[in-house]
Amino acid sequence: MVAVTKDNVAEMQAKKGTILLSIKDLRVWFELRRFGFGHAGYVKAVDGVTFDVHHGEAVAVVGESGCGKSSLMKTILGLYKPTKGDVVFDDRNLKDLDTKGKRWFHARVGYVQQDPYGALPPFMNVHRILEEPLIIGGVKSKEERDRRITKALEEVKMSPVDDFLPKFPHMLSGGQQQRIVIARAMIMEPKFLVADEPVSMLDASVRVEILKLLSGLQKTHNLSVIYITHDLATVSYFSERIFVMYAGNLVEKGKVRQILDTPLHPYTMALLTGTSEPDAKNAETFKEIPPGEPPSLVNPPTGCRFHPRCSKIIAGLCDVEEPQEFEPEPGHLVSCWLYK
């Protein structure tokens, strides 16, 4: 268990630099079948993704729908099997895990989903919802389970705890439901949290509250977090690094301020242009955004996948060869021929 206390703060800091999750050239392809029999190609949802997440680090994966971030996330959670490549968690490769190993893994990773109501079984009350992961994780003593449930609810600021234990999901507001989802993700005291658009279905005024809660939990428990979103504006409050994903690839990686202030990849620039801030002048200008739509993952364009929409295309290069990864400034990587 890893609350940061003054006793283990040195240990935590030492650990902080080390890598917890390592993704190496991950590919997740789904086979398309014609009439249930014939092979009709692959949906290459994740097609060559490499990155690391350190202990206690929060990273954001930003991309639009159809870029493969959901499939990436589910593979990290162990729900999908990688077609190629490795997912290495705490020095153990996911594909080498046996049943006991899988149980060890699931207890160390928490999952916060997008739809708070859908994420909770409607026929279980709060106590039961929170108890399930504990039972599966092998916590046999009832007192121990109840103690951990109470602690989890207090951490997500749902008190008085006893008021909420017998309630069913439909009796709670959206924000409260999402807190229960977070509590459930935290209850096995994981080292790693995967949050898939955790606030996009909540009201504006509640979003910030939940993001602050997640951020606080991350600091207290020294959690590593992957925060998946398409809303760039929230990223600066809750992440240290950003990975920008497009059509199954990571096109840019870097620290938050590097990406938000000096984006390099044309797609990242487009995302930033497209994000609005409350300013009356917006109504007077048109936004310059790349035409077209994200490509199909079955037949992605040759070369750089963004080239059909890119205004800075280098003919003969971008449409032919897939770009390598360059590092124009330390810690800021981009897969674009512009930076050769």
Next chain:
Amino acid sequence: MSQNNKLLRIEELILYFNTTQGAVQAVDGVNLDLDSNRAVVILGESGCGKSSLAKAILRLLPRNAGNYSGRIYINGQDVMLFTEEEFRQNVRWTSISMVPQAAMNALNPVMRVGDQVAEPAMVHLGVNKTEAIAMAKKMFQHVGVPEDFISRYPFELSGGMRQRVAIAMALITSPNLIILDEPTSALDVLTQANIFNVLKRLKRELSISFILITHDIATSSELADDVAVMYAGQIVEMSDAKNFFKEPLHPYSKKLMASVPRLHGDKEPDFIVGHPPSLINLAPGCRFADRCPSRFEKCVQDPPIIEKDGRKVKCWLYS
């Protein structure tokens, strides 16, 4: 009081719904003005009654509608006095049309999109099929959908494309006003920006007015000429966009503005404690009082609408 230059004027619009637990006061005395070729944004969170307001304007009442009263002047004429048939012929889709929430998911899956866009023209304008399809092609041009998509089915289109089709459907009868209910909430950033580009172009080229209903303050600034903030069935602030985004007046508006995360900002965003009241059996007095940081004794009474520098705000702080 000349109302001729005002395209739309709503006075004391009320719409309640009857439920087993009591009457839901969804729209509780709304006053709103809109000139031609202007866009007003109705800003509010879920449960404030903004979708019900759209339905109230277009008289799309559900079966359990209760109290429904007020005055809606379109170009000076009170359409609340119209019979159902008059309303259908003269207002719905001829004067005012609507793109409802999640319209892109509400397209008929077994009908080609071209036919769906042509349908309102055939029904409301009485044109024949060929002419209607020609009009639909023109609409596709306005909203930026390639012409050959006329013969495609909804499942062949992406989310952004389908939303544009829905806008085309609302556009084909050349209405003066289009109501858009959360037009981009389910769409990605770039698609969202595209849709707003379309709306801006329509406003500029076809001189259409818009009522944009949304909870997203940031994107609302893309289209807004005026902003109306709605809370618990009432409009609590009405202002022009420039002044609103610079500095909102009502405490709720201020908190909403403060809760928007910014790309380049140093301030941590704020949030509002508690949650909006249920619209059944509302307590008397100011409805925001129990969450308001500036609450004082006068707030036990329902505040009046106070005018300040051409802006309207429903708050005792400005009396």
Next chain:
Amino acid sequence: MNTLKNSFREILRYPSAIMGMVVILLLVVIAAYAMIKIPYNNAITLWRGGEDVWYQNPKFAPPAWYNFFLSKKLPVSFTANTMDGSISKKITPGAQGTGTVDLSYTFDFNYDGYPQEMFLYFNNKFQHKQPFVSIMWLTPDGRKIRIGNFGANQKETYRFSQDEKLQIRLKNENVMEGLFVNPETKAPLKGKYQLLITGTTFEKDSDIDAEFVFHGQLYGMAGTDQLRRDLTVALLWGTPVALAFGLIASLGTSVLTMIIAAIGSWYGGWVDELLQRITEINLVLPFFSILIMIGTFYSHSIWVILGVTILLSIFSGSIKAYRAIFLQVKESMYIEAARAYGASDSRIIFLYLIPRMIPLLIPGLVSSIPAFVFLEASLAVLGLGDPVLPTWGKIINDANANGALYKGYYYWIMEPAALLMITGLGFAMLGFALDRIFNPRLRDI
């Protein structure tokens, strides 16, 4: 628990549901009453019948409340005996071990029709010398008719109608008419009749006990059948049998169907394909005919029939409906979350998928109970029912075999039919109301 309470409150909003529940409650009360008042073994013995069990009843007698509908009232059967004192007994010891036993029974006769038959069953105690009895009949208008004198054995049966001497004495072949007629009006004479038996015993410990059995035209609450059995036994006992059969079959089928659908839709692949093919083949098989075959060639036992019914009903069309819903629910976010925190497949099926389905299960379950009740009755009517159990279907079967409708014994068929209909109606009303509660989309219909 909360959802159950809320659902219950919802149910109360539907008058049809309330009626249905009242009917079902009534049936349950009847079933409980039947099982307590007439314990199982008792019921079986009674139903097996035999002359010594049912001798007191006439055959083919409609229920006593028929008189309510008739202008000419028919006589209702009754019995009286010395054992319980309904026939009064006076023993007067005489000289040298002899004694006189005076038995007297008075009863009212206010009917417009004549009884079927009357019996006297003597149960006498003696060692060597049998007692001598003399029977006298007193009419309301004061006439005294001598019935007969004879020596009575230990078990002596005196049948009024068969006594030829009595027929001669009454100048009437129809003894019953003769005993009850008003000689002037030729109509039945109403009033108090008295039966006097003067018995003479010739030993010290000799004793005479008698039972007077009056076979009227009507009998009891429900009437009798060809074996003189009181139909109330079968009607009462048919209730728990019907309810139990219906409930077990319905419950068993629904639960098993749901589990199979869950397993198939969760695992997919060949498991799912196999279960679907089995279902499709089963849908084509003629359900009722198979049951008849099994009943005819194998066994009539109700447990066998129940078992085969459930087996054939599990792979029904409902599997497809449940499977469709399961496939949808399987994609829910909370199922995905469960897989993410490591829940095993069986845990997900039984603790996450199936509880979601239970509210949808309930209306189907309730609505299918009458179908199974009728199934059991149908098989019984065809003669394939359990031969030992008294069930409603069996009553109809007996009635049919004895030509009840030809002979005008309508009560025999109407009573079980009415109970079957009421059962069906009760469950159907409740089932429809539940359907509208649990399937909100039907509420507008």
